[in-house]
Amino acid sequence: MSAPSKLIALFILTVLCTLPISYGMVVDDPLIVVNSEKVDKTYAELLMDNYYSKRTLVVNSDNEIVVNEHIIYNVPAIDEFEINDNRGLLHIKFDKEGQNVVYKDVNYEEELESDDEGDMVSFMGKTYALMDYETDEKIKLGNWIEDLSTTGEFEYDGIKLNVLAKNGDSELIIEVYNGGERIDTIKLYRGDYAEIKNSKYSLYYDDYLESGDTPYFFFKMYESYDLEDGEYFKNTDNLKIKLDGKKILLDFKNPESLPRTFEMLNYVISVSSFDESNVMVCFSVQRSNSYELDMDEGTKYFGNNIFAVKIENDEDEDYDDELYLYKNNKKYDKIVDYQGSVQLVDQDELLSASSDLILIGGPVSNKVTESIQNSLSVEVTNDYPGEGKGVIQTITNPNNAESTILVLAGSDRDGTKACVLALNQGLYSGSGNLVVKLTGEDSVSAI
Incomplete structure (x- = not known):
């Protein structure tokens, strides 16, 4: 790639899926082109969030991968x-x-x-604890809400629970009060759940410790619901x-x-x-x-050159296992992955490519827009269409009649943002020209 092309600092994503048909133009593997050093990159991501599949991976405080x-x-x-x-x-x-x-x-x-009670399972895109399982009759799932610790009495969301008695470190008898009135007495074993009567909550008995003569009970509170x-x-x-x-x-x-x-x-x-x-x-x-993933030691592949690597620490209990995320052999704390891959393409190669193009930004901020300015149906300058205004237009690629270029260009950054918002909100028919104006932080109107 030539030095001038590198200075263009193109941020190009080859997306493997197509835009929704309501968008109005046929786009196979479109290239979104924007100057990554400008605010237009943020507008590109706004456009992509609306049209393209996206996955975010991060490691949480419990050393799990949150997807x-x-x-x-x-x-x-x-x-x-x-x-x-x-x-x-x-x-x-x-x-x-x-x-x-x-x-x-x-x-x-x-x-x-x-179907093992206590296991974590996923359902409808979220992770739950399997709290109860009766074949073909009932399944109880729970969303973790909060970890709780107490020496014997605690309150949550107006519900008061009092540890009345214990049998060693494995069994508890707990009184449940609501509004000062006792509503239930539950028996709870360590590692088990108990549903709190007349509420949406379930209690999980996690652990028991003693410090001197003081007992400490550790619980997890879940919002539970039944599938019957x-x-x-x-x-x-x-x-x-x-x-x-x-x-x-x-x-x-x-x-x-x-x-x-x-x-x-x-x-x-x-x-x-x-x-x-x-x-x-x-x-x-x-x-x-x-959902959350608690992976074993080793490497796990997530597709699109994304990997997680876990290194277990068996020698020192004071240190957690190490869990890292990688994409293209580079380590990240957080990975935002659109369906597709990021490429840098020379400007001359770009305009002669067979892919349709989406150019974000006017000729001042986007050098590719500048290079085809004479082919635009409507010329966009600092003065036209004016402050906070932009033009959406679809043209035939002047370097390749088989591909189409969609241009989202404003007289200023607000005008370009107006173009992206208008596209996301379905104001553009998919052909011809449309002048739009930013009317609020996330609102736009056609002129």
Whole structure:
């Protein structure tokens, strides 16, 4: 790469997925081009967060890998489709009625990794403790809320608990009060859970220690909820539960009542568009996951050249095991990974590439925009379209008639941000030109 090209400091991401069809232009493996030394890089990430799958990995204080994912699927379908991502299976059937759809069957199926009580399991993109398991009848899952320690009495969210008696270090008798009235007496063994009556909480007896004559009890508080066969899922009135061993099936009772865009727990399903022949319906399906991984010593691969390495410390109990994250053999405290890979491309190679391009920034901040300025449908300068304004335009690549260039350029940084927001909010049809103006921190209007 030449020295002048290096000075351009291009930040280019080759994205393996395509933009949603509602976006209005065909883009296979688009390249997003922006000057990484400008605020435009932040705008590029704002655009990518809305259209591209993203995964964030970080090591938490418990030496676990915390993974947050936002996965986007762009699905063409005739009358049904399913998505199986090795975590769960989403299945949707529908009928077309003109430029609308009527959902006929919507269900989700997932199998727990374990049926051993006390194990951590993932469900619908989150990590839970498996608190109770009765085959084909009931499953109780819990979200950890807080660690608690006490010498015998403690209070949480208006619920008062008092350790009444203990049998060695393994069994406790605990009185439960609410509003000064005793509501329950529970027996709890170390390593077990007990549901707190008339509440959404469950208590886990973690450990017991003594310091002199003073006892110390250690608990974990969980927000728990039940999955019971034939009942409705928590806080819903039409998402029915069916249990089959470790397999959990959630089925919408009245799918025909669902709107074009609806949420199903950690899924958002929406209709993007119909194809020109009105045979195919294009859907956007977004799923959010958040889970923790406690890995063994060694190396674990997460895809896209991302690895975690754990080194166990067996010699000194005062030091924790070491856990590191790597991408492309470089160590990071936190990795933000979009679906795709980062590349540096020479400017001349870029404009002759077969990929469609998305240029963010006007000719002053983005040298690639400057190089095709004479080919723009609308010239963007410091004076036009003016302060806080920008132009979204789609042109044919002047160096390659087979590819398309989408330009998001403003007279200033606010104008460029307005272009990105307008695109995210669906104000641009996908062709021609649109002048937009930033009207607030996250609001924009078309002019």
